[in-house]
Amino acid sequence: MKWQSIEVLPMEPDANVVFESETYLVTDGCAVATCDFCRGNGAGKPWAGWSMYGGIGAGLITHWMQMPAPPRCEYCDGTGDVHSLDGEWRGTCTCPAGKNPAPL
Numbered sequence: 001m002k003w004q005s006i007e008v009l010p011m012e013p014d015a016n017v018v019f020e021s022e023t024y025l026v027t028d029g030c031a032v033a034t035c036d037f038c039r040g041n042g043a044g045k046p047w048a049g050w051s052m053y054g055g056i057g058a059g060l061i062t063h064w065m066q067m068p069a070p071p072r073c074e075y076c077d078g079t080g081d082v083h084s085l086d087g088e089w090r091g092t093c094t095c096p097a098g099k100n101p102a103p104l
């Protein structure tokens with residue numbers, strides 16, 4: 001992952017997208033925060049732009065990048081299944097991975 005210039009949009013306006021919002025890391029060259037980038041199609045006019053409610057004002061953003069993945073669970077390593085050191089299955093984890101198992 002690396003910083004992208006604000007001159008490059010994360011998503012281009014698309015007439016087929018009614019509304020879409022994605023959170024990105026943004027910087028003003030000093031601080032780092034998150035900001036939503038939204039796009040949509042209102043009355044046949046596709047648009048795209050940075051939210052004005054981000055951690056850094058939309059007009060001050062100089063660069064953005066994709067959000068990093070959250071750390072993996074220390075008990076199940078993101079699998080949702082907890083095993084003991086000898087490999088025995090001990091049950092389903094209580095973290096989001098265990099509560100929302102990935103479809104097989």
Ligand SMILES: [Zn+2]
Binds near residue numbers: 079098
């Ligand atoms: Zn877990």
